[in-house]
Amino acid sequence: MEVIVFLFYCIVFFIFIIILLLVLGAFFTVKQQTIVIVERLGKFQSIRQPGFNFKIPIIDSIAGKVTLxxxxxxxxxxxxxxxDVFVKIKVSVQYQVMQSAVYDAFYKLQNPHEQITSYVFDVVRAEVPKLRLDDVFERKDDIAIAVKGELQEAMQSYGYTIIKTLVTDIDPDEQVKQAMNRINSAEREKIAAEYEAEAERIKIVAKAKAEAESKQLQGKGIADQRREIAKGLEESVKVLNGVNINSQEASSLIVVTQHYDTLSSIGSNNRSNLILLPNSPSAASDMLTNMLTSFSASQYVGEKLKEK
Known part of the structure; x- marks a missing residue:
């Protein structure tokens, strides 16, 4: 009798456990931004939204989950x-399952990653061979737009929408990168040399202008000096004429005076290497005699020419 009672309790407990498991298995929750596919005896039954859900135990089963x-x-x-430059191009594709096409996304496409990868390969290998390497860098946005357009058209029928495609990296062959770096370096050196040459030209022009202005001012100074000397000589001649010394004698006297002033000036400078010839004691006398003779001869010739 006791054995029968024990077996009875065991059966009841076992039935209770089964019922409890069935009850617990009938309820489930779905997380936010997730869709659950429920099948009944292997056939699509319903799409369950986020929240608390119920299914018939044993008959209904969760076939899979789709993230949104x-x-x-x-x-x-x-x-x-x-x-003919080999490059590695990295393309990032952002995609999402359309909430209105969850059935197609789950049942029509086995592996969306492989499908998207195939289309990206196809588009990139069709677009890049049309462009030179420099154009690939400049038109990477065009490549991304072409990839998005092809993917959007192909994946929409499977319940996927393409949010964004980005060409995130363009990596040429290592030798090509080294050659490009050398070209850029040479170009920068060329620009630097042009700037240095322009700076040197500006210096030369500025120096030439400064020298020209200096010569101009120097010439003006010499002209002013000579003008003042001429005025001084004129005044000296006038003074000598006032004491009954004629112009010829006055000129000779002035020349001799300047000669001795020059000698005196040279003698006062002990660093001068200038030698004035002639420089004998009789030089001034000979110079005066020659000048008087020249003046007399020129006066005589002028009078003869007037007589004719």
Whole structure:
């Protein structure tokens, strides 16, 4: 009797456990930004939204979950440009399941990553070979737009929308990068040399202008000096004429005086290397005699010419 009672309690407990598991299995929760696919006996039954949900135990089952969050897939493609340079291009694709097409996203496409990768490879390898390496860097946005357009058209039928495509990296072959660096370095050196040459030219022009202005001022100073000397000589001649000394004698006297003033000036400067010839004691007398003779001869010739 006791054994029968024990078995009875065991069966009741077992049934209770089964019922409890069935009850617990009938309820489930769905997280935010997630969709759950429920199948009944292997056939699509319903799409369950976020929150608390119920399903028939054993008959209904959760076939899978679909996230509505924006996802990102990074694809690296190696291809060749129009000028035969191999480059690795990294394309980032941001995509999302359309809430209105969850059924298509879950049942029509087995692996969205592989599908998107295939389309990215196809578009990039069709667009990049049309461009030179420099154009690839400049038109990377055009490449991204072309990828997005192709993906959007293809993936929309599977329940996916393409949010954004970005060309995040363009990596040429190492030798090509070194060559580009050398070209950039040479270009910068060329520009630096042009600036240095322009600066040197400005210095030369400025120096030439300064020298020209200096010569101009020097010439003006000499002209003013000579003008003042001429005025002084004129005044000296007038003074000598006032004491009954004619112009010829006055001129000779002035020349002799300047001669001795020059000698005196040279003698006062002990660092001067200038030698004035002639420089004998009789030089002044000979110079005066020659000047008087010259003046007399010129006066005589002038009178003869007047007589004719």
């Amino acid at each position: 969050k924006i996802q990102q897939l990074d694809v690296t493609i190696e291809t060749k440009t129009k000028d």
